[in-house]
Amino acid sequence: MSLSDRIIVPLDVPTLNEAIALLDQLPEVSFWKVGLELFVATGSDILKILKERQKRIFLDLKFHDIPNTVAGACRSASQYQVNFLTLHATAGRNALQAAAQAMSQTPSPPQLLAITLLTSLNSRELAFDLKIPLELPEYALQMALLAQESGMNGVVCSPQEVRQLRHVCGDKFLLVCPGVRPNWSKIGDQRRVMTPVEAIQAGADYLVIGRPITMADDPVAAWDKIRQELDEVC
Numbered sequence: 001m002s003l004s005d006r007i008i009v010p011l012d013v014p015t016l017n018e019a020i021a022l023l024d025q026l027p028e029v030s031f032w033k034v035g036l037e038l039f040v041a042t043g044s045d046i047l048k049i050l051k052e053r054q055k056r057i058f059l060d061l062k063f064h065d066i067p068n069t070v071a072g073a074c075r076s077a078s079q080y081q082v083n084f085l086t087l088h089a090t091a092g093r094n095a096l097q098a099a100a101q102a103m104s105q106t107p108s109p110p111q112l113l114a115i116t117l118l119t120s121l122n123s124r125e126l127a128f129d130l131k132i133p134l135e136l137p138e139y140a141l142q143m144a145l146l147a148q149e150s151g152m153n154g155v156v157c158s159p160q161e162v163r164q165l166r167h168v169c170g171d172k173f174l175l176v177c178p179g180v181r182p183n184w185s186k187i188g189d190q191r192r193v194m195t196p197v198e199a200i201q202a203g204a205d206y207l208v209i210g211r212p213i214t215m216a217d218d219p220v221a222a223w224d225k226i227r228q229e230l231d232e233v234c
């Protein structure tokens, strides 16, 4: 797999037309993420369009509910035959296990990824707002271990935690990283960030890079620049 096949671009737009415009503009992108904004607004039509264009799909719906509901939601999502599907590790062991069990009885299931701790949160918010009495890297590690023990295929994590998670969880556990910012782009609401080169060098399997590409004045130039930066160093 080439390095550019390891970049996932989110379709974080509110309409199907805007999503299709991005697909048309960036034909070299092979892996797209559909998240809550587009899916809630337009439903599953975009998934059919991505399939017709032979793209890989990350359905990022971040399920967080009781075990029976999470398992049912994963079962329903599996009908779309997407590559990745997300749920929150904080739904707990029983919910993660119920999801894994549901997927074991599904033909061509997605790879289940648990969110460890949203990349928009920092250690101050973890301690003072969420009242978690662990250091952030330790908390992210505990969420990843919970996910691994519960049968998840991998986690969504910040690139800042990748080196430690790769070391502890091993090579087969998927590490998918949002919170990726080239040093020429705005950080926005992300808090735990690294550059694409740093994230790949730390051991990330996939990078999720959205606004630095999709909101750039010239998305094609931004995509090319990120690919070049990766090709030069990795």
Ligand SMILES: O=c1ccn([C@@H]2O[C@H](COP(=O)(O)O)[C@@H](O)[C@H]2O)c(=O)[nH]1
Pocket: 010, 012, 033, 035, 115, 117, 118, 119, 120, 156, 157, 178, 179, 180, 190, 208, 209, 210, 211, 212
């Ligand atoms: O912890 C998480 C989990 C998911 N995301 C999603 O990734 C993209 C990031 O987009 P950018 O524009 O590059 O910030 C977005 O769709 C999030 O919903 C995340 O950022 N952090």
